[in-house]
Amino acid sequence: MKSRERVTMKKFILGEKLTIWALAFIFISSINGSLAFSKEVEIPANKSAEKPAQPLRLEDLIEYAKQKSPEIIASQAEWLAAKKRIWIDTSLPDPMAGLDLMGDMVETRVGPQENRFMVSQEIPFPAKLWEKGKMANSEAKAAYARYQAVERDVTNRLTKLYYELYFTDASIGVIEEIKGLLKKIQSVAQARYSNMSGSQRDVAKAQAEVSMSLEKLYMLKQERESVSAMINAILDQDPMSPVGTAVLPGKPVLKYSLIELVNLSIQNRPEVKEAEAMVAKSGYAKRLAQLAYFPDLNIGFEYTQVGSGTTTESMDGKDSWMFPLRFNLPIWQNRIIPEIQEAKQMVEARNAKLREVKNTTFFEVKDAYFRFDSAIKVSDLYDEAVIPQAQIALSADQAGYEANKIDFLNLLDSERVYFNAKLSQIQFFTEALKSYSDLVRSTGVDLNEIAHEGVKKS
Structure with missing residues (x-):
């Protein structure tokens, strides 16, 4: 009987020691785990120096x-x-200039018309x-x-x-x-x-x-x-x-x-x-x-070269000129x-x-x-x-x-x-x-x- 009690007591003591060691192991592991968890979650700061x-x-x-x-x-x-x-x-609009070159010269009483020069300017109202x-x-x-x-x-x-x-x-x-x-x-x-x-x-x-x-x-x-x-x-x-x-x-x-x-x-x-x-x-x-x-006004100047005529009048062969005045008709x-x-x-x-x-x-x-x-x-x-x-x-x-x-x-x-x-x-x-x-x-x-x-x- 005494030997059985001794064996039982030894088993009990051994079980308590194992329990203590197991608890200690779990405690240390949990601490290490928490530290490892901390390292995993925390994002390391950028150590590169920024200006x-x-x-x-x-x-x-x-x-x-x-x-x-x-x-x-x-x-x-x-x-x-x-x-x-x-x-x-x-x-104002740009003035107009022109030159009429006569083909068959137009014969007039004071002489033939040779060339005609003209210039005109449109003047809006x-x-x-x-x-x-x-x-x-x-x-x-x-x-x-x-x-x-x-x-x-x-x-x-x-x-x-x-x-x-x-x-x-x-x-x-x-x-x-x-x-x-x-x-x-x-x-x-x-x-x-x-x-x-x-x-x-x-x-x-x-x-x-x-x-x-x-x-x-x-x-x-x-x-x-x-x-x-x-x-x-x-x-x-x-x-x-x-x-x-x-x-x-x-x-x-x-x-x-x-x-x-x-x-x-x-x-x-x-x-x-x-x-x-x-x-x-x-x-x-x-x-x-x-x-x-x-209406808008158009004013101009025309100069016509006249050749020598066949008359004895004082105006024979003299050039002619005129100031034409024109205006539009706003009827539409x-x-x-x-x-x-x-x-x-x-x-x-x-x-x-x-x-x-x-x-x-x-x-x-x-x-x-x-x-x-x-x-x-x-x-x-x-x-x-x-x-x-x-x-x-x-x-x-x-x-x-x-x-x-x-x-x-x-x-x-x-x-x-x-x-x-x-x-x-x-x-x-x-x-x-x-x-x-x-x-x-x-x-x-x-x-x-x-x-x-x-x-x-x-």
């Missing part, structure tokens, strides 16, 4: 675009070409050239307004791309900050797991959060490359040319009411000025069509009446186009005004309330987790709230900047310059 991007000022970009943008250069050339049309349309000049001048004004519209449109697109560049750069900075915070949280989770006060699930979730932040980082860098390529396209540069970092824009302040902005847009927006110039041109075209009832009503009707329809069309442009302007000003107002208010709310509160909560939860007083999920939730608040503030601030740029584009004036002029006058 820091130079700061990029919006004013420099706009000034460069005004000189190099193909759109602006083309519209400016069209305006300069339209100005030359004034001289073309107010000039005076008011016609005047109306054509007014039409060309109105077209030149419309071309200048189109040039201003293209310049402001390019400036607006470039400004909004610059703000997109700021958004990506600022968001990348926030993600880098959050990534550093997550790595610190991951280190704490691994330390707690190593001393068996935490779980492997916390380590895995921390690593997953780091990987997700890296995903957002790579997407933002790709977006930055796209924005840089669009900026280079506007500036007529190589798409691969590097673009510097955007400088933090100042907070725009709107000092005008909606009614004041609408009035400014009606007075200054290039599209409205273009439509008004085209209305004026159609009015001049209508008056020109009505002048078709008045099937041409004149449709021209007048066409001109009247164009007047109506241009006035309707002007109303359409004004209505579109009203909408764009109102839309940009309220988009700016709401975006800047939400941005201020995040900046003054949400972000400070989220930062306090994150700091408290981080300290609590390190002291083993709160669980890991609460800490991650605080980190996400802080992260989303920072990104949302940047997003709404960028939207406010872009809406303000749209407002400047819709009104056709630099609101900051007008505000400064108003301060000086007061």
Whole structure:
């Protein structure tokens, strides 16, 4: 009996030793596995040294675009070409010159006619050239307004791309900050797991959060490359040319009411000025069509060489000359009446186009005004309330987790709230900047310059 008890006791002791060794092996393997998992999930940082991007000022970009943008250069050339049309349309037609060579000389009483020289000039009814000049001048004004519209449109697109560049750069900075915070949280989770006060699930979730932040980082860098390529396209540069970092824009302040902005847009927006110039041109075209009832004059001079005659008169053999006066007869009503009707329809069309442009302007000003107002208010709310509160909560939860007083999920939730608040503030601030740029584009004036002029006058 005693021998059996001894054998049983030895088996029990051996079983306990095996159990202890197995638990130790599992514990060490799990630690190694967690470390290996950490190495697999974490994406190594690029150690290649990158040259820091130079700061990029919006004013420099706009000034460069005004000189190099193909759109602006083309519209400016069209305006300069339209100005030359004034001289073309107010000039007289080329004079006509001719020579009649007589075959069988025409015999007259004072001698045979040998050769005839002639020159003539068509002179349109005076008011016609005047109306054509007014039409060309109105077209030149419309071309200048189109040039201003293209310049402001390019400036607006470039400004909004610059703000997109700021958004990506600022968001990348926030993600880098959050990534550093997550790595610190991951280190704490691994330390707690190593001393068996935490779980492997916390380590895995921390690593997953780091990987997700890296995903957002790579997407933002790709977006930055796209924005840089669009900026280079506007500036007529190589798409691969590097673009510097955007400088933090100042907070725009709107000092005008909606009614004041609408009035400014009606007075200054290039599209409205273009439509008004085209209305004026159609009015001049209508008056020109009505002048078709008045004849045009053709005045000339003819000189005829006369040979020696057979008479004894004093005029015998002398050359002759004359001033012929001719004018057209506007009698074909099937041409004149449709021209007048066409001109009247164009007047109506241009006035309707002007109303359409004004209505579109009203909408764009109102839309940009309220988009700016709401975006800047939400941005201020995040900046003054949400972000400070989220930062306090994150700091408290981080300290609590390190002291083993709160669980890991609460800490991650605080980190996400802080992260989303920072990104949302940047997003709404960028939207406010872009809406303000749209407002400047819709009104056709630099609101900051007008505000400064108003301060000086007061």
